[in-house]
Amino acid sequence: xxxxxxxxxxxxxxxxxxxxxxxxxxxxxxxxxxxxxxxxxxxxxxxxxxxxxxxxxxxxxxxxxxxxxxxxxxxxxxxxxxxxxxxxxxxxxxxxxxxxxxxxxxxxxxxxxxxxxxxxxxxxxxxxxxxxxxxxxxxxxxxxxxxxxxxxxxxxxxxxxxxxxxxxxxxxxxxxxxxxxxxxxxxxxxxxxxxxxxxxxxxxxxxxxxxxxxxxxxxxxxxxxxxxxxxxxxxxxxxxxxxxxxxxxxxxxxxxxxxxxxxxxxxx
Amino acid sequence: xxxxxxxxxxxxxxxxxxxxxxxxxxxxxxxxxxxxxxxxxxxxxxxxxxxxxxxxxxxxxxxxxxxxxxxxxxxxxxxxxxxxxxxxxxxxxxxxxxxxxxxxxxxxxxxxxxxxxxxxxxxxxxxxxxxxxxxxxxxxxxxxxxxxxxxxxxxx
Numbered sequence: 001x002x003x004x005x006x007x008x009x010x011x012x013x014x015x016x017x018x019x020x021x022x023x024x025x026x027x028x029x030x031x032x033x034x035x036x037x038x039x040x041x042x043x044x045x046x047x048x049x050x051x052x053x054x055x056x057x058x059x060x061x062x063x064x065x066x067x068x069x070x071x072x073x074x075x076x077x078x079x080x081x082x083x084x085x086x087x088x089x090x091x092x093x094x095x096x097x098x099x100x101x102x103x104x105x106x107x108x109x110x111x112x113x114x115x116x117x118x119x120x121x122x123x124x125x126x127x128x129x130x131x132x133x134x135x136x137x138x139x140x141x142x143x144x145x146x147x148x149x150x151x152x153x154x155x156x157x158x159x160x161x162x163x164x165x166x167x168x169x170x171x172x173x174x175x176x177x178x179x180x181x182x183x184x185x186x187x188x189x190x191x192x193x194x195x196x197x198x199x200x201x202x203x204x205x206x207x208x209x210x211x212x213x214x215x216x217x218x219x220x221x222x223x224x225x226x227x228x229x230x231x232x233x234x235x236x237x238x239x240x241x242x243x244x245x246x247x248x249x250x251x252x253x254x255x256x257x258x259x260x261x262x263x264x265x266x267x268x
Numbered sequence: 269x270x271x272x273x274x275x276x277x278x279x280x281x282x283x284x285x286x287x288x289x290x291x292x293x294x295x296x297x298x299x300x301x302x303x304x305x306x307x308x309x310x311x312x313x314x315x316x317x318x319x320x321x322x323x324x325x326x327x328x329x330x331x332x333x334x335x336x337x338x339x340x341x342x343x344x345x346x347x348x349x350x351x352x353x354x355x356x357x358x359x360x361x362x363x364x365x366x367x368x369x370x371x372x373x374x375x376x377x378x379x380x381x382x383x384x385x386x387x388x389x390x391x392x393x394x395x396x397x398x399x400x401x402x403x404x405x406x407x408x409x410x411x412x413x414x415x416x417x418x419x420x421x422x423x424x
Contacts, residue, residue: 062308062309062312063304063305068301068305069297071304072301072304112282113275113279114278115274115275115278116275116279116282217274220274220278221272221274228273232277232281235277235278240285240288243289
């Protein structure tokens, strides 16, 4: 493909195109990314079913390996939440666990060979397929917006409508009426920057990771055994490195979610 | 999307990746899991052992309390027996003393009665002699007729 530049560009473009419903204009509002939704849904159900199964059979005696693993994950997440948030963890704990495991599983789709799922879906007659939901801005923004709404909800819940408004207009500069507008503008920017940065960070890392995989995969079809070997090495090394990235990104997303919601509880 | 050597290469890399996970990542997780299992098992064992020890100690304490109670009961029994013995002995002593004193008093009474009887006999003898001397109007020598008078006195 590399012998004809159009081929490789097409290869990349093909990999970066979402699966959309065919009957709807591809740029329209309802042109949902079926692949992102399907993969995230399947992984979400997998996570829920897996943990539910282990929780259902949980014993207070010596746990089996599966239960011990689930317990390790749970304890790790709970420990992180406990460090950041000093309050009732009955909602925030499970939320953090869901965010961590779900994002991790979605990120882990990046480790699958980039052509594997597209080849399979092509056989089923579906033209495009992107396997990594977290490399889809819609997905990351969906999650970060949910977190944003939760921070608003908890701000109201922890401080009351009056307290929250008071804080919006008087922090951080002071109570003077002249400072109300600057305070509010600054708080607005701060509040809105959180979901944007949360979504963009995850999306950027995953999208870049996916793109690098695609670019290295281009070496396989570049012609010549030397380039094929280079592709093998590069793909493997990037894969190993990516194990670190997907874990760290899932961890960061989880911790920031907890931090943002915990900040909503803080009084200024 | 066509199936070609690209996918083969990716699959080989994926296989290597899986191998690396199995070799270098999974052992760490597995170790953590096994340590956790071991820790929990040890904790449960220790708890069970402590439970058993507590139960044994409870049993031992109960047995000792029971034994002590038994001993106390025995001691009380023995004390009561001793008290009874002492009481019995005192009672027996008292009865013996009473009997002895009674016997002594009876002896004394008997000897006194004897003395009184003898005295009476002597007096009666003397009176009889006086009476008789008055009747016979003559002097009777008490010394000469003592044997006669004594015989008379014993006959009275």
